[in-house]
Amino acid sequence: MPPPTxxxxxxxxxxxxxxxxxxxxxxxxxxxxxLVKLVLLLAHDLGDAGRFAELARTALQxx
Amino acid sequence: xxxxxxEPRHSIYYRxxxxxxxxxxxxxxxxxxLVVGAGPIGLVxxxxxxxxxxRCVVLEAExxxxxxxxxxxxxxxxxxxxxxxxxxxxxxxxxxxxxxxNSYYRGQRVFRMExxxxxxxxxxxMNNLQQQYVEQFLIxxxxxxxxxxxxxxxxxxxxxxNDEVGAELAIDTPHSAYTQAAQWVVAADGARSxxxxxxGMKLEGAAHQGPEADEIRRPSPERGESSGQATLTHEGRFxxxxxxxxxxxxxxxxxxxxxxxxxxxxxLMHREPHGIWRIDYQLPPGESPEQAxxxxxxxxxxxxQLAMIGxxxxxxxxxxxxxxxxxxxxxxxxxxxxxxFVGDAAHLLPIFGVRGANTGLQDAQNLAWKLxxxxxxxxxxxxxxxYTAERVAAAREIIDEAGKxxxxxxxxxxxxxxxxxxxxxxxxxxxxxxxLYHWRTSRPHxxxxxxxxxxxxxxxxxxGGPANGAPLPNIRLGDVGHATGQAPGHLLDHLCGAxxxxxxxxxxxxxxxxxxxAVVDAWRARxxxxxxxxIAPDTAAPGNASPASVAVLIVDADQRIARRLAMPQGGGAxxxxxxxxxxxxxxxxxxxxxxxxxxxxxxxxxx
Numbered sequence: 001m002p003p004p005t006x007x008x009x010x011x012x013x014x015x016x017x018x019x020x021x022x023x024x025x026x027x028x029x030x031x032x033x034x035l036v037k038l039v040l041l042l043a044h045d046l047g048d049a050g051r052f053a054e055l056a057r058t059a060l061q062x063x
Numbered sequence: 064x065x066x067x068x069x070e071p072r073h074s075i076y077y078r079x080x081x082x083x084x085x086x087x088x089x090x091x092x093x094x095x096x097l098v099v100g101a102g103p104i105g106l107v108x109x110x111x112x113x114x115x116x117x118r119c120v121v122l123e124a125e126x127x128x129x130x131x132x133x134x135x136x137x138x139x140x141x142x143x144x145x146x147x148x149x150x151x152x153x154x155x156x157x158x159x160x161x162x163x164x165n166s167y168y169r170g171q172r173v174f175r176m177e178x179x180x181x182x183x184x185x186x187x188x189m190n191n192l193q194q195q196y197v198e199q200f201l202i203x204x205x206x207x208x209x210x211x212x213x214x215x216x217x218x219x220x221x222x223x224x225n226d227e228v229g230a231e232l233a234i235d236t237p238h239s240a241y242t243q244a245a246q247w248v249v250a251a252d253g254a255r256s257x258x259x260x261x262x263g264m265k266l267e268g269a270a271h272q273g274p275e276a277d278e279i280r281r282p283s284p285e286r287g288e289s290s291g292q293a294t295l296t297h298e299g300r301f302x303x304x305x306x307x308x309x310x311x312x313x314x315x316x317x318x319x320x321x322x323x324x325x326x327x328x329x330x331l332m333h334r335e336p337h338g339i340w341r342i343d344y345q346l347p348p349g350e351s352p353e354q355a356x357x358x359x360x361x362x363x364x365x366x367x368q369l370a371m372i373g374x375x376x377x378x379x380x381x382x383x384x385x386x387x388x389x390x391x392x393x394x395x396x397x398x399x400x401x402x403x404f405v406g407d408a409a410h411l412l413p414i415f416g417v418r419g420a421n422t423g424l425q426d427a428q429n430l431a432w433k434l435x436x437x438x439x440x441x442x443x444x445x446x447x448x449x450y451t452a453e454r455v456a457a458a459r460e461i462i463d464e465a466g467k468x469x470x471x472x473x474x475x476x477x478x479x480x481x482x483x484x485x486x487x488x489x490x491x492x493x494x495x496x497x498x499l500y501h502w503r504t505s506r507p508h509x510x511x512x513x514x515x516x517x518x519x520x521x522x523x524x525x526x527g528g529p530a531n532g533a534p535l536p537n538i539r540l541g542d543v544g545h546a547t548g549q550a551p552g553h554l555l556d557h558l559c560g561a562x563x564x565x566x567x568x569x570x571x572x573x574x575x576x577x578x579x580x581a582v583v584d585a586w587r588a589r590x591x592x593x594x595x596x597x598i599a600p601d602t603a604a605p606g607n608a609s610p611a612s613v614a615v616l617i618v619d620a621d622q623r624i625a626r627r628l629a630m631p632q633g634g635g636a637x638x639x640x641x642x643x644x645x646x647x648x649x650x651x652x653x654x655x656x657x658x659x660x661x662x663x664x665x666x667x668x669x670x
Contacts, residue, residue, distance in 0.1 A: 033488070
């Protein structure tokens with residue numbers, strides 16, 4: 001399996017802004033829900049449940 | 064003194080008949096089989112035992128059939144089991160067949176499911192009929208069976224003895240109390256099983272289920288529960304309401320998620336015969352059953368649901384209502400000395416996927432032939448152990464699978480709520496999440512690892528067809544499919560009627576070889592119910608088949624059966640247990656293999 005392509009720095013900066021804007025655009029009470037929807041959409045794109053689990057563990061670190 | 068109600072239960076469509084309380088037996092006896100509980104599961108077990116030639120007494124605490132429609136959806140497999148029990152014709156005449164389910168969110172249908180169906184099937188994937196009628200038709204079948212005695216108004220009050228040679232129960236009746244001894248007891252006394260409580264047996268649950276009230280001993284530390292607290296969580300509680308209302312809608316399951324009138328909760332609707340609709344609606348947290356069943360509350364909610372689906376103001380009348388909790392629990396072992404547990408007495412399963420009665424009926428079919436063979440002295444002790452092994456495994460599989468449905472329908476934690484709601488929202492536009500609505504219907508179990516399956520047969524070499532442990536699929540027989548006059552239309556018909564309760568050998572070819580015939584005759588001489596179905600390739604007259612040995616000749620003119628069972632040539636065979644599950648299959652069957660397979664299927668040591 002080819003290594004996943006990762007974001008370039010410009011791409012990361014774009015994602016950074018997009019994500020912040022998206023969070024701000026969602027009604028306050030529905031932000032968590034919106035983010036979960038976004039995660040599911042991204043997981044579907046990623047197409048790898050095992051890799052998803054690894055990323056979930058990373059996200060739980062250092063909270 | 065036990066005094067069951069003598070008043071017919073109230074119903075706007077079902078006429079309850081109150082039976083006389085049976086007098087206690089004139090003198091103490093020991094019955095071979097004592098079935099406690101005359102619900103559908105107890106009655107099917109008794110009918111199965113009678114088919115094995117076993118005399119049984121059925122005890123029922125009440126004097127009439129169950130209150131309310133309760134189990135209303137019977138799967139195809141359940142209909143096949145009911146056919147074997149002798150009650151399916153009456154049920155089919157009244158039941159509503161269907162195969163489609165729909166899920167709605169924000170007024171949009173986001174998922175539609177079509178259960179598979181084909182010409183080969185006799186019964187539709189789902190069949191709706193109120194439980195009172197199913198019980199009534201089974202009671203009719205029991206009344207026609209001289210080996211079964213049904214005692215109305217007899218309540219078990221104590222287990223006086225339960226050991227390796229038999230059991231004895233204390234029974235109370237409106238006349239007087241008595242004790243009844245039995246070689247075996249079948250506990251078919253439902254979700255609040257008296258026998259299960261008297262034996263001190265505890266149900267076990269799975270990790271993600273919300274703990275329920277009386278019988279859970281598993282406190283959940285994550286929820287801050289310590290042992291000693293009786294916990295009753297809000298999730299998974301529904302009001303079930305049967306109303307008579309005229310709705311011009313097809314017979315299809317309807318599921319509504321997060322409707323405006325019941326935010327965050329789920330509502331289900333199913334059509335029943337006689338103008339009745341079942342509405343299930345999930346309760347908000349903190350609401351008690353008493354509050355939920357208050358007439359004003361129910362009226363407001365039912366009116367709101369009808370308005371939401373475009374039938375505001377439709378006149379309706381309530382027949383029955385109850386509060387239900389979604390559960391997923393099983394006994395770890397269904398045989399406790401000489402008491403065998405079956406149905407809801409053995410397990411409590413989620414309503415999602417119509418698992419309750421449909422699982423119980425499979426239990427009954429599995430237990431009846433094994434207990435019958437055991438009582439007739441034809442089986443090894445491993446046969447009753449196989450009942451537990453096979454059916455507990457089935458229950459655990461259901462708990463696992465239905466857990467997914469439960470986590471979606473009634474999310475137990477904040478995390479699962481979020482995921483469910485995210486899927487609801489995405490499903491309006493995104494196809495990839497829609498399969499998560501699938502409601503995972505009850506299906507027959509395949510006992511692939513059963514100790515009763517033949518060893519050293521050709522199971523692994525088949526390219527298709529039902530493997531060992533799987534139930535025989537139904538196959539439509541051709542119009543010219545029978546050399547004998549009477550014409551059943553489907554293959555499973557041959558495993559019913561006079562042949563119900565038999566082992567069946569499906570032999571492919573136009574003759575029964577003498578060496579196989581000798582094995583068949585020897586087993587029959589020892590009292591085993593064993594029939595041979597000769598699946599012949601054409602209309603040529605059979606060779607050495609003798610009418611005395613060959614129960615039925617089935618002409619497979621267009622090779623439909625051979626193809627469906629992946630039989631490449633003549634000489635092969637399928638051996639079926641009395642519950643219609645395959646326990647051996649061969650591309651070419653020799654006499655010693657047949658003999659060994661029968662011994663193994665009865666848990667007898669090899670000769």
